[in-house]
Every structure is written in C-alpha cells, then in structure tokens.
Amino acid sequence: DIQMTQSPSSLPASVGDRVTITCRASRTISNYLNWYQQKPGKAPKLLIYAASTLQSGVPSRFSGSGSGTDFTLTISSLQPEDFATYYCQQSYDTPRNFGQGTKLEIK
Amino acid sequence: QVQLQESGPGLVKPSESLALTCSVSGGSISSYYWSWIRQPPGKGPECIGYIYHSGSTNYNPSFKSRATISLDTSKNQFFLKLNSVTAADTAVYYCARLVDSPMVPQDYFDYWGQGTLVTVSS
Secondary structure, three states: OOOEEEEOOEEEEOOOOOEEEEEEEOOOOOOOEEEEEEOOOOOOEEEEEOOOEEOOOOOOOEEEEEEOOEEEEEEOOOOHHHOOEEEEEEOOOOOOOEOOOEEEEEO | OOEEEEEOOOEEOOOOOEEEEEEEEOOOOOOOEEEEEEEOOOOOOEEEEEEEOOOOEEEOHHHOOOEEEEEEOOOOEEEEEEOOOOHHHOEEEEEEEEEEOOOOOOEEEEEEOOOEEEEEOO
16 A cells, blocks of 8 residues: 655644645655545545645645656645645555645634 | 435444445546545545546555455446544544546545534444
8 A cells, every 4th residue: 555644743833934844754755645525524535636736626725746756735835724634645556545644723 | 516415323332333425416426536535633634545447446455354345336326435433533434536647647525525424333
C-alpha cells in the first residue's frame, strides 16, 4: 500500500495568512494526488485533483503543487470559511489511501 | 446534481454484520464507480472498496474478505456488508462516487453522502 503522511497535523493561522500544508507519499505517485476539505459533521469536499487542477467552483486562493512523492496545498489568503481539516489522497494505486489530515485552526 | 444518501442501523453488536445502503438520485449508477469510505472518530478517511456499474469490485486488502459491495441498478442503490465487526469498525460510513477526470487520466471522489455513524457495541 502507498502510505500518505501529512504535516503539520494542526496549523494555527489567522484570517489573511498564507498557509501551506504538505503531503508525502511513501513511494512515487507522479501527480496522482487529490486534496479534500472537511468541515465538522460534513463529508469531505474535493478541492484539487491531479495535484494542481482546481475542481470547478473552488476559489482560486487554493492551489496545489508537487510531483513524485512531495506535494503541497497552499491557501493564499485565509478566509473564515477555510478553517477546516484538509486531507490528501493518492489515486495512483489501490487502495486509494488518504492522509491523516491537517486541521487548520484559528490562532 | 447527484445526491447520495446512506441508510442502515446505527448500532451493531460485535461479531455481527454491518449492512448499509446507498441510494443515488440525480444520476444513474449505470456509469462510474461507486465506493464505500469510512472515517473512525478523529482519523482520516479509509476507502473500503468500490464497485463498477458492471458489478466488478475492488476491495482494500485491510478488510480481507470481510467486506462485500454489491449494487442494484433497478433501484439505483449500492450496498455494503461488513462481517464479523468489532469495536474498531465504529466509524462514520460514507458512500461516494469515484469518477475518472474528463481532463486527465486520473480519478477522484467527487460526490459524497452525508455519512452515517455506525457504532459497534453490545
């Protein structure tokens, strides 16, 4: 199985901050990497697929980059509605594993 | 707009079977892959497996032979059965659509149900 490791596990930040979340795969996955946002009591929501392609309707302040084993999700200017937990997920191989999550918290 | 809705018992006894139904509206399950994903309290999601509209399945080896996913195209529903449950199977269970991107040869989970909490306890 391909294991996905995110860092940090929690990230205190303020509205307007630029934040970056990192995801590392246990072996190379090219750009087969998706990012999701999850708010409490809700299902995950797809933000980015293929490492850097924004899903329709997702604000442009979200961006993704990376290839191989190392990936990042960046939010250019945090908005109040962005405080949530973010997960990466690889689509290179089965099982389709997710990271353990990064919780974006209000500083 | 595709919508998915999970249903099933919220409480299952240890060693028994968990059975969930996902009802799909706003689109036919006669296309795409349909998956079950669970999320234990405070942890990341875990893909249990998925089924293609043809009936072919793919399971996470972590569930060995405990999980069975099936579908009924006439009812636009698909199902999860998980045998021999323990407390470790307590989680929110989601059904989701796994779709190939029209832009690149990759897939992602684009539509999810709201999730249903299943507790395993005597």
